[in-house]
Amino acid sequence: MFSLLSLSQSDAVTLGVFMGLIIVAEFCYIIYLFYSDYRERQAKLEEAESVEEYDLVSTGGIPENAPQYILNVKDLKQWFPVNRSFFGKPKSFLRAVDGVSFDLERGKTIGIVGESGCGKTTLGRTILRLYDITEGSAVYTDEKGNEYELAKLKRKQLQPLRTQLQLVFQDPYSSLPPRMTVGAIISEAVRVHKIVPKSKVHNYVLNVMKHCGLQPHYYDRYPHEFSGGQRQRICIARALAVKPKLVICDEPVSALDVSIQAQVINLLKKLQRQMGISYMFISHDLSVVKYISDTIAVMYLGNIVEMGSTADICTNASHPYTQALFSAVPVPNPHRKAKPEVLQGELPSPANPPKGCKFHTRCKHCMDCCTETEPQMRELTPGHYVACHLFDEQPSEEAVEQGNDVTSVDENEQEQKD
Numbered sequence: 474m475f476s477l478l479s480l481s482q483s484d485a486v487t488l489g490v491f492m493g494l495i496i497v498a499e500f501c502y503i504i505y506l507f508y509s510d511y512r513e514r515q516a517k518l519e520e521a522e523s524v525e526e527y528d529l530v531s532t533g534g535i536p537e538n539a540p541q542y543i544l545n546v547k548d549l550k551q552w553f554p555v556n557r558s559f560f561g562k563p564k565s566f567l568r569a570v571d572g573v574s575f576d577l578e579r580g581k582t583i584g585i586v587g588e589s590g591c592g593k594t595t596l597g598r599t600i601l602r603l604y605d606i607t608e609g610s611a612v613y614t615d616e617k618g619n620e621y622e623l624a625k626l627k628r629k630q631l632q633p634l635r636t637q638l639q640l641v642f643q644d645p646y647s648s649l650p651p652r653m654t655v656g657a658i659i660s661e662a663v664r665v666h667k668i669v670p671k672s673k674v675h676n677y678v679l680n681v682m683k684h685c686g687l688q689p690h691y692y693d694r695y696p697h698e699f700s701g702g703q704r705q706r707i708c709i710a711r712a713l714a715v716k717p718k719l720v721i722c723d724e725p726v727s728a729l730d731v732s733i734q735a736q737v738i739n740l741l742k743k744l745q746r747q748m749g750i751s752y753m754f755i756s757h758d759l760s761v762v763k764y765i766s767d768t769i770a771v772m773y774l775g776n777i778v779e780m781g782s783t784a785d786i787c788t789n790a791s792h793p794y795t796q797a798l799f800s801a802v803p804v805p806n807p808h809r810k811a812k813p814e815v816l817q818g819e820l821p822s823p824a825n826p827p828k829g830c831k832f833h834t835r836c837k838h839c840m841d842c843c844t845e846t847e848p849q850m851r852e853l854t855p856g857h858y859v860a861c862h863l864f865d866e867q868p869s870e871e872a873v874e875q876g877n878d879v880t881s882v883d884e885n886e887q888e889q890k891d
């Protein structure tokens with residue numbers, strides 16, 4: 474063979490040694506790369522652990538004398554103009570949020586639940602003043618007791634509140650800028666709002682990442698390198714890095730697998746305990762909402778139809794719509810047969826909502842009065858409100874008959890609630 478290549482034996486030996494050296498050198502280089510990467514990770518880990526001065530959760534918790542409520546929403550409306558006249562005057566409106574009222578306690582979570590299109594996202598965005606408020610009020614109270622009527626504040630006046638009010642979006646895939654590294658994404662708002670001195674930003678961001686379950690070496694990586702759950706952690710880290718007081722989480726786990734959903738929700742709960750944050754948690758999934766919320770508000774076509782503590786809603790769901798939502802929650806028991814109640818028809822258009830009770834077109838308990846008169850919120854038990862004619866103070870005979878039907882919750886519904 475050597476003769477074929479016209480090499481002498483000594484040349485072949487030299488070539489062999491040379492090739493061998495190249496292979497050894499490449500091998501050493503690969504080991505060096507692994508080692509330097511390992512050293513870099515270790516250094517970042519040590520750096521992240523050594524930061525105590527500027528810690529995400531060090532100043533957390535709720536001051537003793539802070540007012541009880543962080544947010545008071547009263548009769549909030551968000552109507553979008555859908556038809557305009559020749560002169561640009563709106564002729565008709567889409568009533569996405571149509572008179573919503575609730576109070577949120579500091580450090581607690583209110584879950585907003587309802588099917589797609591009922592106005593949950595619009596409610597969250599309206600409170601954050603990403604839309605101008607059509608009517609009603611939303612009062613944010615800070616820890617010192619200063620009250621801000623969000624509906625009346627001008628854009629410039631809202632600026633200082635932007636760090637205190639944050640939003641976590643539903644889709645972790647499109648809400649992260651693809652050309653920025655994780656470190657740059659999280660540090661952007663920290664720099665802009667001067668949360669920590671410039672020289673401390675890098676360490677602070679590593680600290681935030683640690684609290685959100687992100688490895689320090691993710692700092693220089695790009696969003697496309699991560700799974701959905703990790704991306705949502707990045708979104709949460711970005712929102713919490715500015716130390717907000719109220720975070721509106723808009724379907725934050727809807728795009729994730731069930732096991733990852735639990736991890737992300739546990740992370741949100743842990744950070745809430747450590748930092749004293751209040752959450753408005755929006756989801757179409759009652760089984761997710763009941764796991765994280767202290768209070769649950771059920772929305773239908775722009776209105777809250779039932780609201781109460783999580784225990785009230787889970788053990789004594791009273792509105793026919795809430796009961797239908799509960800019946801659709803899967804039962805984690807193969808020996809129990811689930812009988813999900815299929816709601817008749819589609820969600821009506823908020824641009825042309827039904828007269829009377831907006832749910833009457835799909836309600837199996839619908840009575841004559843339901844098609845004419847809008848039901849008012851009634852307090853069934855302290856803190857448990859429902860808007861349905863079945864629970865009117867002086868119910869009609871029809872309502873009494875229907876009411877017997879509703880309150881005798883069948884076995885399946887009871888099992889669902891268990």
Ligand SMILES: Nc1ncnc2c1ncn2[C@@H]1O[C@H](COP(=O)(O)OP(=O)(O)O)[C@@H](O)[C@H]1O
Nearest residue numbers: 553567569588589590591592593594595596823
């Ligand atoms: N910017 C907008 N302009 C006009 N209509 C809108 C706008 N945003 C949302 N809507 C409408 O408001 C209704 C509620 O939407 P949304 O708040 O996104 O519901 P959900 O989050 O509960 O799915 C829908 O009918 C939607 O089409």
Ligand code: SF4
Nearest residue numbers: 830833836843861862
């Ligand atoms: S008011 Fe009437 S239509 Fe509406 S939920 Fe109650 S029973 Fe059903």
Ligand SMILES: [Mg+2]
Nearest residue numbers: 593594595724
């Ligand atoms: Mg939505």
